[in-house]
Amino acid sequence: MSKYLLNKFLYTVDREHELTERYRKDPAGTVAWWEAEMANTLLSCIAAEKSTWLSFTDEERQALATQDHVALFDLGAHPFLTLTLWIAMFERDYGEPLGMQHAYAEALAGKTLPYPDITT
Amino acid sequence: MAKLVAILATTHHPFYYRTSQLGPDEAPPFAAEWVRKIEAYRETLTRARPDVLVMVGSDHFHQLWLDNMPQFLVGKAPFYDGNWENEMREFGMPKLFLRGHEELSAYMLREGIDKGFDLAFSNELRIDHSVTCPIFTVRPEADLPIVPIYTNIFAPPLPQPERFVKLGQTIREIIDAWPSELRVAVIGTGHLSLELGGPRQFGPTGPDPEFDAQAIDWIERGDIDGCLKNVTLESLHAPGNATHGFMDFMLMMGVAGYQQADYADHLSLFHTMEAYFTWYPNPDLLDGALA
Numbered sequence: 293m294s295k296y297l298l299n300k301f302l303y304t305v306d307r308e309h310e311l312t313e314r315y316r317k318d319p320a321g322t323v324a325w326w327e328a329e330m331a332n333t334l335l336s337c338i339a340a341e342k343s344t345w346l347s348f349t350d351e352e353r354q355a356l357a358t359q360d361h362v363a364l365f366d367l368g369a370h371p372f373l374t375l376t377l378w379i380a381m382f383e384r385d386y387g388e389p390l391g392m393q394h395a396y397a398e399a400l401a402g403k404t405l406p407y408p409d410i411t412t
Numbered sequence: 413m414a415k416l417v418a419i420l421a422t423t424h425h426p427f428y429y430r431t432s433q434l435g436p437d438e439a440p441p442f443a444a445e446w447v448r449k450i451e452a453y454r455e456t457l458t459r460a461r462p463d464v465l466v467m468v469g470s471d472h473f474h475q476l477w478l479d480n481m482p483q484f485l486v487g488k489a490p491f492y493d494g495n496w497e498n499e500m501r502e503f504g505m506p507k508l509f510l511r512g513h514e515e516l517s518a519y520m521l522r523e524g525i526d527k528g529f530d531l532a533f534s535n536e537l538r539i540d541h542s543v544t545c546p547i548f549t550v551r552p553e554a555d556l557p558i559v560p561i562y563t564n565i566f567a568p569p570l571p572q573p574e575r576f577v578k579l580g581q582t583i584r585e586i587i588d589a590w591p592s593e594l595r596v597a598v599i600g601t602g603h604l605s606l607e608l609g610g611p612r613q614f615g616p617t618g619p620d621p622e623f624d625a626q627a628i629d630w631i632e633r634g635d636i637d638g639c640l641k642n643v644t645l646e647s648l649h650a651p652g653n654a655t656h657g658f659m660d661f662m663l664m665m666g667v668a669g670y671q672q673a674d675y676a677d678h679l680s681l682f683h684t685m686e687a688y689f690t691w692y693p694n695p696d697l698l699d700g701a702l703a
Contacts, residue, residue: 296478303473307498335479371609371653372566373473379502390682393614400611407610407653411568412478 295368296412297346301326301356302364302373304335306380316381320357327353362399368408414590417597417698418460419691421631421664422453423684424469424545424601430504432548442681449679449688450549456675456690457550459699460597464513465551466520466559466583468600468663469542470566474499475534482532483571484579486524487560488517489535494544508544513557516590520559523586529579542660546599563663565602565656573643576659577636580666595697598667602660604628604685605651612652614683620651624685628678631661631689634671664689 305311305326315322332343348356355363359381364374375396383392428450431443474496476482494508517533524531539560547554561583564570580600587596604627605620612619630639639662648655668691675690695701 299478303477307474307496309497309501335477365609370473370567373609375609375613376498376502380498390614396609397611397613397615403611406649 294346294348294352295370295410297331297348298352298356298364298367298369299373299412300331300346302369302377304330306373306377312377312380315359315377319359323348323353323357361396365400365403366408368410370410371407414587414592415595415697416584416587416693417462417595418457419664419668419693420453420457420546420550420597420599421661421668421689422546422549422599422601423603423686423688424542425681425684425686426499426503426505426541426545428545429506429548433504442679446679446681446686449677449686453675453677453688453690454550454552457597457599460692460697461595461699462556462597463594464516464559464596465556466516466561466587466596466598467539467543467546468561468563468583468598468660469539469546470564470602470657470660471540471562472542472566474540475538476562476564478567481564481567482562483564484529485532485534485562486517486521487512487537487539487558487562488514488521488533489537490514492537492539492558492560494539494547496538496540499541503541505541505544505548508539508547508554510539510547510554511557513559516592516594516596517559519590520561520583520586523589524579524582527582527585529582542601546601550599563660565659568645570645570656570659572645573648573659573662574640576663577640577666580663581669582666583663584667584669598664600660600664600667602664603654603657604661604687606654606657606684607652608654610653616682617680618652618683618685620655621680621685623651623655624678624687627658627661628676628685628687631665631687632673632676634665634668634673634691636662636665636670639665668693
């Protein structure tokens with residue numbers, strides 16, 4: 293299990309408009325491309341310095357490919373990263389202010405303390 | 413020695429800027445009171461006539477990332493760009509450009525390291541809304557040089573609450589001993605109870621009004637010991653999953669010391685309790701004070 297890699301996906305996709313839109317339109321394709329091409333990129337280094345060992349578990353890949361924010365919460369993805377990316381992708385689909393955020397919370401309504409550990 | 417003229421501890425709300433720009437026809441019902449409170453709070457800094465601002469905040473996974481995460485970091489750069497593309501997108505905040513104060517940054521680093529904090533530093537730092545929000549609220553002219561100090565309240569393992577208080581006390585010692593004639597204000601931002609990305613987010617009030625009332629009381633009375641007795645890394649999960657940002661308030665209590673705040677105000681918004689505190693270590697230095 294790699295909470296770090298889940299977070300890295302959310303972080304890199306959220307901070308680049310083009311990637312955010314790509315993930316919104318093609319979740320499974322974007323996750324497959326990202327895992328193959330980006331997962332091992334050391335962010336402050338040139339391409340030749342790629343890491344060699346990072347990959348998603350099936351469960352993690354599935355949660356990202358199906359844009360299942362409840363599963364991401366359960367897997368211990370950082371909730372701030374998931375939320376901000378979801379706002380970027382889906383807030384536009386709701387008519388009411390904060391409609392997306394309320395629906396997002398409603399889907400998590402069964403969760404009680406302690407929440408899954410987000411320590412990486 | 414430098415003069416510490418004001419200490420401000422406040423919540424940072426990234427929607428304030430956009431809300432304050434709306435005309436009367438578009439503004440939500442809470443906007444007028446919010447703007448009024450912010451303008452009153454701004455005056456508590458203005459009357460202290462600072463020359464330089466030490467600004468405490470926390471990067472929200474913008475520049476600082478999990479492959480190289482500092483616990484406490486001091487910016488040491490001649491200039492700072494502010495705000496990020498995804499903050500412009502999400503919050504409608506414009507980008508900013510601020511001067512740095514390298515001499516104070518260097519002094520803070522040297523003295524801080526020698527006093528027991530192995531501070532990280534950055535020579536090229538794009539600051540995020542934890543630092544730019546208070547610029548928009550209390551110094552919208554964005555005309556003063558800054559020394560940004562980032563804390564990790566975000567990516568566990570985190571430093572203990574005691575460490576935040578101790579860092580605040582150390583920052584106070586360093587500023588009080590800085591050989592300079594400048595007037596320094598310290599401005600720090602954090603949160604009271606807060607939930608983001610969890611089931612309790614964006615409710616009609618903050619997720620834990622009882623914690624908020626208690627926290628406001630600790631801060632306003634300068635009750636560092638009462639706060640430390642009741643707050644642990646573990647306990648902060650209960651009021652809301654992003655409540656560890658309260659530790660930035662604890663750091664600011666360390667800067668202020670065991671002192672009643674000279675100004676305290678708060679405002680319950682739709683999903684947070686906003687709070688505004690100011691201390692004046694030496695009221696004789698204020699505008700309007702008797703000479």
